[in-house]
Amino acid sequence: MRTARFWPYAAFLCGLAYFIIPLIGMFEFSLRKRRGVYSLDAYTSVLTDPQFQQTFLYSLFMALVAIFIGVLLVVPTAYWVRLRLPKLRPVVEFVTLLPLVIPPVVLAFGYIRLFNTSSVVPFLGSEFGTNILLSCGYVVLALPYMYRAVDTGLRAIDILTLTEAAQGLGASWAAIIFRVILPNVRVAVASGAFLTFAIVIGEYVISALLDRPAFGPYLVWIGSNKAYEPSALAVMTFAITWGCMALIQVITQFSKHTRTPL
Amino acid sequence: MNWLGIVPFAIFALLFLLLPTLNIVLGAFRTQQGGFTLDNITNLAQPRIATAFWVSIKLSFASAAIGCLIGFILATAVALGGLPRWIRQSTLTFSGVASNFAGVPLSFAFIATLGRVGILTIVLRDVFGINLYGLGFNLLSFWGLVLVYLYFQIPLMILIITPALDGLRREWREAAAILGATGFQYWRRVALPILWPSTLGTMALLFANSFGAIATAVALTGSQLSIVPIVLFNQIRGDVLQDPQLGYAIAFGMIVVTAVTNLIYIVMRVRSERWLK
Amino acid sequence: MAYLDLLHLEKSFGPNRVVKDFNIGIEQGEFVSLLGPSGCGKTTVLRMVAGFEAPNSGEIRISGVDLVGSRPNQRNIGMVFQSYALFPNLTVAQNVAFGLSVAGMKKAQIAERVAEMLDLIGLADLGQRFPYELSGGQQQRVALARALAVRPKVLLLDEPLSALDAQIRVTLRREIRAIQQRLGITTIFVTHDQEEALSISDRVVVMNGGLADQIGTPFDIYNHPTTRFVAEFVGTLNTFDVVVTDPDTGTVMMGATSLVLNRPVAAPKGGKVTLAMRPEAASLGGAGDLTLTGRVEDVQFLGAIIRIKANVGAHQLTLDIFNRADMPPPAIGSAVPISLSTHSLVVLVK
Numbered sequence A: 001m002r003t004a005r006f007w008p009y010a011a012f013l014c015g016l017a018y019f020i021i022p023l024i025g026m027f028e029f030s031l032r033k034r035r036g037v038y039s040l041d042a043y044t045s046v047l048t049d050p051q052f053q054q055t056f057l058y059s060l061f062m063a064l065v066a067i068f069i070g071v072l073l074v075v076p077t078a079y080w081v082r083l084r085l086p087k088l089r090p091v092v093e094f095v096t097l098l099p100l101v102i103p104p105v106v107l108a109f110g111y112i113r114l115f116n117t118s119s120v121v122p123f124l125g126s127e128f129g130t131n132i133l134l135s136c137g138y139v140v141l142a143l144p145y146m147y148r149a150v151d152t153g154l155r156a157i158d159i160l161t162l163t164e165a166a167q168g169l170g171a172s173w174a175a176i177i178f179r180v181i182l183p184n185v186r187v188a189v190a191s192g193a194f195l196t197f198a199i200v201i202g203e204y205v206i207s208a209l210l211d212r213p214a215f216g217p218y219l220v221w222i223g224s225n226k227a228y229e230p231s232a233l234a235v236m237t238f239a240i241t242w243g244c245m246a247l248i249q250v251i252t253q254f255s256k257h258t259r260t261p262l
Numbered sequence B: 001m002n003w004l005g006i007v008p009f010a011i012f013a014l015l016f017l018l019l020p021t022l023n024i025v026l027g028a029f030r031t032q033q034g035g036f037t038l039d040n041i042t043n044l045a046q047p048r049i050a051t052a053f054w055v056s057i058k059l060s061f062a063s064a065a066i067g068c069l070i071g072f073i074l075a076t077a078v079a080l081g082g083l084p085r086w087i088r089q090s091t092l093t094f095s096g097v098a099s100n101f102a103g104v105p106l107s108f109a110f111i112a113t114l115g116r117v118g119i120l121t122i123v124l125r126d127v128f129g130i131n132l133y134g135l136g137f138n139l140l141s142f143w144g145l146v147l148v149y150l151y152f153q154i155p156l157m158i159l160i161i162t163p164a165l166d167g168l169r170r171e172w173r174e175a176a177a178i179l180g181a182t183g184f185q186y187w188r189r190v191a192l193p194i195l196w197p198s199t200l201g202t203m204a205l206l207f208a209n210s211f212g213a214i215a216t217a218v219a220l221t222g223s224q225l226s227i228v229p230i231v232l233f234n235q236i237r238g239d240v241l242q243d244p245q246l247g248y249a250i251a252f253g254m255i256v257v258t259a260v261t262n263l264i265y266i267v268m269r270v271r272s273e274r275w276l277k
Numbered sequence C: 001m002a003y004l005d006l007l008h009l010e011k012s013f014g015p016n017r018v019v020k021d022f023n024i025g026i027e028q029g030e031f032v033s034l035l036g037p038s039g040c041g042k043t044t045v046l047r048m049v050a051g052f053e054a055p056n057s058g059e060i061r062i063s064g065v066d067l068v069g070s071r072p073n074q075r076n077i078g079m080v081f082q083s084y085a086l087f088p089n090l091t092v093a094q095n096v097a098f099g100l101s102v103a104g105m106k107k108a109q110i111a112e113r114v115a116e117m118l119d120l121i122g123l124a125d126l127g128q129r130f131p132y133e134l135s136g137g138q139q140q141r142v143a144l145a146r147a148l149a150v151r152p153k154v155l156l157l158d159e160p161l162s163a164l165d166a167q168i169r170v171t172l173r174r175e176i177r178a179i180q181q182r183l184g185i186t187t188i189f190v191t192h193d194q195e196e197a198l199s200i201s202d203r204v205v206v207m208n209g210g211l212a213d214q215i216g217t218p219f220d221i222y223n224h225p226t227t228r229f230v231a232e233f234v235g236t237l238n239t240f241d242v243v244v245t246d247p248d249t250g251t252v253m254m255g256a257t258s259l260v261l262n263r264p265v266a267a268p269k270g271g272k273v274t275l276a277m278r279p280e281a282a283s284l285g286g287a288g289d290l291t292l293t294g295r296v297e298d299v300q301f302l303g304a305i306i307r308i309k310a311n312v313g314a315h316q317l318t319l320d321i322f323n324r325a326d327m328p329p330p331a332i333g334s335a336v337p338i339s340l341s342t343h344s345l346v347v348l349v350k
Ligand SMILES: Nc1ncnc2c1ncn2[C@@H]1O[C@H](COP(=O)(O)OP(=O)(O)O)[C@@H](O)[C@H]1O
Pocket: C013, C016, C018, C036, C037, C038, C039, C040, C041, C042, C043, C044, C045
């Protein structure tokens, strides 16, 4: 049996090397700013850069808006499709998967042409409109993940019974969705939200083409102008991504434990 | 009145997904004045753009195929190789992170590692006497880009294929063995055909994933590399091709490529899944 | 030396000793069932024969050749799993052909053998179907055909009927037995259902906590159980704890009543043993060599038989009597004479 494990271990270790070495590389590089010694200078330099703060906060805000719109859009839709329009499910699912097939650069191009100042809905005519457009673009990018997470969450609960019970108590549709259904799929919603966050925070192409001061374009700009700061930023982004995924794991695990007694 | 509930979603999807796409498709067949034309499409044949498409397709195919293969091997090793359970769990968690660690930061990590002054380049040179760049390696090349893309392609494959591997029942392997099949025969006749549909699906997804990827390449090569998304990006930004309608055609071409990929996938899946309900 | 010998098999998973000194010799063409509650190690014995688990010690011999150490795919053994385990991506015919084609048999021969096998299980028309298009019973038949197609030396069945409906279970077990007898194939059948084991086996092995408690024909196992576990696991049983007063004549005290069995008892004077009696061994009336008086507590009319619960002293007795149109069952609360033959009382020393 021992020898039979050789190849699995060998494969695993090769994979490990491929995935760990770049992380070590970027971490080591980020410490090299000061000549001869390891230092956190690159991090200080990045964190004190006002542009970093502005772009990061901008992207953070955009992510929150995208999560808000996404939840508002996806939860009622997924719920309604499951409850009342099961025939439409393949269609809706197909639409939610489209963003995996249509490249973001194409989408951004479409936005620019469709929503320019002379169009019927001139999102691009104002800064506010452009921001809205950008966050909607983010909702689209996250749609496949968000929808699947919520839909899976809904499958696990008996929405028909919940709905009928709530209706029996005289609840309105809005109350049913936001006070009955949403709390029951909060784990799925949270997973979707963190994933949206991870996608949005480093997004480059749409924000660059819509000319918004987001974190992604800032990263590219830093990349072509500084030597060590990019690595420091990469380390921080990786930590954020890791944090998002860890939080998804934690809430999923936690909710499993609290649910079992039911 | 049931359909009313889906109106917000329909409007959103139309406005931010379907109409922009439709606009591109129509634009690809229009002159600047609005008349019908096929010139935009035929203009795609100019060497610069055709080459970009070809490079992009090769790049996406290579990174998808290699990503599928390596991801499959790693997932098999971790899920079925008898490794401790915590290794499997951490691999899945890490894959979740790595598959999302794409774009600009990823290319920074690789530059810091395998760039001309990256740590691995230097360690290999100073400690092992291997001069990567002297041997013709270049991170800013086709295969360099493949190497970087694999960083998110492999984890994506692992994430998707592991549940499928878990779905392989122990009894199938045992039934095959007791009927006289070798491990190889079991994989060739039973396990791989069962996994084939999900492998194909992942392959199509990975293809689209790298076909549309742009941030990594931009950060790595400074938008010099001639792959389609970068060509389109430059075209949108500065109309470098002096032909506004050509942008539509390029975008349309990209949609066609990913659509055809998925069509091939669907056809193959249907053919390989006759045995499913 | 039998055809298939299992000698001193031992298997532990970590500290958990799952199979303990397991021995049996199975003759060619014999149908042997392993019967026991869930978790008693039946599957583990079967998996050791198949080669999926290696015994910690002991031997598994077919015609004298030790199999321990050879891989499952070299053993030429057929196996049927509880969950059918048909390959979902292959048609019925391809499933049945699997073992033949991996062995490199010629196409024409394979087709012939597959047709023969499908005929044997009565599914000749379904060769082109996929497993999901079949019912559970049909799938299990295909699994049987697939296992038999390679003409294995031994056929192993691990609770093959447990996942099926009660009715199909009964028909299919008869079919399995008929096919086994027609082919004369040496078979080990695992089940936790005593009726199943008793009805189709040449011999039954009753397992308890990794041990083979008793090996014998269904008749033996049922009528002459050697341990309390076997007696209680197989069929319904009345038990009485008694004290031996004279081991040579078999005199025992049941409460204040003295019973004489007229045969020696393997226990010392003053030792405690258990007397066991099947419900059908007693009758109402006064025809046996031992008569007790009982008070009827409950009467269940089950059609062909009537099950009566009666109190005899401090014990409750369950009796099964045949239904007869001219003899209505006794009324609840009435006192009835119960007679039995001392030969039908089994002495359980363990
Ligand atoms: N692979 C294994 N690892 C650890 N314990 C096992 C394994 N297989 C079986 N066991 C244990 O061995 C005992 C016997 O199992 P099994 O042979 O499957 O019983 P049966 O088939 O009679 O229900 C059980 O307690 C089970 O938990």
